[in-house]
Amino acid sequence: MELFFDRLVVGLEQGAVYASVALALVLIYRTTSVVNFAQGELALFSTFVTWQLFEWGLPVGLAIVVSMALSFVGGAAIERAIIRPVGDASKNPLAIVIVTIGLLLALNALVKWIWGPEGRTFPKIFSANTIEIGGVSISYQALGILAVLAVELVLLYLLFQKTKLGLAVRSVASNNESSSLVGIPVGRMLMFGWGLAAAVGALAGALYASQLAVLDTTIFFQLLVYAFAAATLGGFDSPVGAVVGGLIVGVVTVMAGGYIGWLGEDLKLLAAFLVILVVLLVRPQGLFGKKQVERV
Amino acid sequence: MSGDLLEVAGLTGGYGPVQVLRGLDFGVAKGEVVVILGANGAGKTTTLRALCGMIAAKGTVVFRGSSALGRRPDQLVKVGMAHVPQGRGTITDLTVEENLRLGAFTRRDGEIGDDMDQWYEVFPRLAERRDQAAGSMSGGEQQMLAIARALMARPELVLLDEPSLGLAPIVTQELFERLGQINRDTGTAMLVVEQNANLALDIAARGYVLEAGKIVTSGSADELKGDEAVRKAYLGY
Numbered sequence: 001m002e003l004f005f006d007r008l009v010v011g012l013e014q015g016a017v018y019a020s021v022a023l024a025l026v027l028i029y030r031t032t033s034v035v036n037f038a039q040g041e042l043a044l045f046s047t048f049v050t051w052q053l054f055e056w057g058l059p060v061g062l063a064i065v066v067s068m069a070l071s072f073v074g075g076a077a078i079e080r081a082i083i084r085p086v087g088d089a090s091k092n093p094l095a096i097v098i099v100t101i102g103l104l105l106a107l108n109a110l111v112k113w114i115w116g117p118e119g120r121t122f123p124k125i126f127s128a129n130t131i132e133i134g135g136v137s138i139s140y141q142a143l144g145i146l147a148v149l150a151v152e153l154v155l156l157y158l159l160f161q162k163t164k165l166g167l168a169v170r171s172v173a174s175n176n177e178s179s180s181l182v183g184i185p186v187g188r189m190l191m192f193g194w195g196l197a198a199a200v201g202a203l204a205g206a207l208y209a210s211q212l213a214v215l216d217t218t219i220f221f222q223l224l225v226y227a228f229a230a231a232t233l234g235g236f237d238s239p240v241g242a243v244v245g246g247l248i249v250g251v252v253t254v255m256a257g258g259y260i261g262w263l264g265e266d267l268k269l270l271a272a273f274l275v276i277l278v279v280l281l282v283r284p285q286g287l288f289g290k291k292q293v294e295r296v
Numbered sequence: 297m298s299g300d301l302l303e304v305a306g307l308t309g310g311y312g313p314v315q316v317l318r319g320l321d322f323g324v325a326k327g328e329v330v331v332i333l334g335a336n337g338a339g340k341t342t343t344l345r346a347l348c349g350m351i352a353a354k355g356t357v358v359f360r361g362s363s364a365l366g367r368r369p370d371q372l373v374k375v376g377m378a379h380v381p382q383g384r385g386t387i388t389d390l391t392v393e394e395n396l397r398l399g400a401f402t403r404r405d406g407e408i409g410d411d412m413d414q415w416y417e418v419f420p421r422l423a424e425r426r427d428q429a430a431g432s433m434s435g436g437e438q439q440m441l442a443i444a445r446a447l448m449a450r451p452e453l454v455l456l457d458e459p460s461l462g463l464a465p466i467v468t469q470e471l472f473e474r475l476g477q478i479n480r481d482t483g484t485a486m487l488v489v490e491q492n493a494n495l496a497l498d499i500a501a502r503g504y505v506l507e508a509g510k511i512v513t514s515g516s517a518d519e520l521k522g523d524e525a526v527r528k529a530y531l532g533y
Contacts, residue, residue: 170394174388183370
């Protein structure tokens with residue numbers, strides 16, 4: 001039983017990171033209807049920037065914040081320079097998907113070109129100690145990561161529900177043309193959506209690398225698959241769904257890897273794929289997603 | 297005839313290679329209601345889309361003393377030109393109140409709440425449904441919302457694209473009475489594109505008749521009501 005609770009905590013801790021990346025996916029999907037395959041590699045790039053800032057002597061927390069700010073600018077620039085010229089995602093989804101896959105490859109290559117292919121040691125953000133709660137020992141890292149996710153979710157909620165900017169972004173997500181007619185600069189809102197997602201991804205990337213204690217160019221592709229599973233499970237248009245989906249995917253994969261002997265550490269990814277498959281077959285809109293209803 | 301608020305000369309435009317507008321000259325004065333009549337496909341909607349920057353257009357469009365051509369819709373809202381598009385353009389996922397708040401997106405003053413209360417008073421149905429998704433309302437209610445939202449920007453000129461489309465006759469009548477009232481109370485100028493010529497001419501000072509992308513007749517509302525050809529084609533008697 002103790003092992004079960006240990007695994008539950010580890011699952012939640014890993015799930016929190018999947019949830020963060022899933023949040024970034026949902027943010028872009030909601031604002032621009034683009035499924036951003038490059039989200040993982042964007043986070044990879046941001047995390048290398050964080051690592052570099054840390055190496056230059058910044059405290060790790062400050063390095064993350066600076067990297068998030070830079071990522072915001074970078075994400076907005078990518079929307080303006082690369083995504084928008086391709087055209088409306090709802091009219092031409094295939095072209096956008098191909099562009100984001102191209103971006104995935106390009107960013108990965110760019111990281112290798114700048115920082116080289118070898119792995120790096122990534123600093124621990126949280127203390128390595130554990131705390132005993134009700135007989136289960138929980139690491140400060142698990143608590144810290146879950147707390148960061150909770151704060152992130154609350155801030156995003158406040159941004160989208162309580163501010164004029166958030167309202168404008170939701171309006172653009174719902175209807176570009178009408179938003180423009182009420183006076184919203186649509187292009188700037190799309191850039192904001194991409195920037196925000198890149199910043200959220202930067203934070204998730206730092207948590208992920210800190211969890212693994214290493215940073216290399218191969219690990220973020222896996223992260224993307226878990227995040228896709230999380231977003232699919234929760235519903236691609238629901239931030240709450242992304243978080244719940246992320247936590248479930250984290251727990252399910254850890255449990256599957258732990259209890260199903262032959263699956264082990266290496267095939268854990270298979271559990272994520274299974275989640276995607278089952279959700280798409282049984283409930284395509286996900287747990288919290290809106291069902292697509294066309295009015296004729 | 298021209299106007300001191302909006303002055304249009306030689307306006308051409310269309311969709312891609314298809315030219316719909318073949319050189320329009322018209323205008324709207326401050327506080328004036330002007331109607332553009334025309335059959336389906338005459339270019340009424342295209343005219344409004346060209347004015348507010350939704351499609352590329354050529355010619356001269358001077359709004360409040362400066363050129364409006366080549367500017368985006370959101371930039372024109374900022375200088376006082378609001379557009380209630382055909383099909384209303386309410387943001388159906390958002391609530392009535394959120395839609396109204398968005399109408400004031402370009403404003404920075406502290407009277408947004410007061411304005412919202414004012415339009416809730418004019419359109420009590422909207423007040424009843426303020427927390428409801430706009431998409432759940434009837435066509436008439438959504439049209440009211442679209443108009444109230446446009447007025448939240450405190451525009452000098454509102455472009456109205458077939459406000460009666462898809463509405464029951466009784467609702468349409470009420471709608472035009474409200475529009476006339478709003479014009480008298482606030483002095484907001486309106487450029488209304490309509491197939492329902494009777495109601496539109498009742499609240500308009502002047503009108504133009506558009507046929508195949510050209511203005512063929514113009515005059516005061518009374519002159520148009522008295523015009524034999526206009527009566528036969530658009531008034532139905």
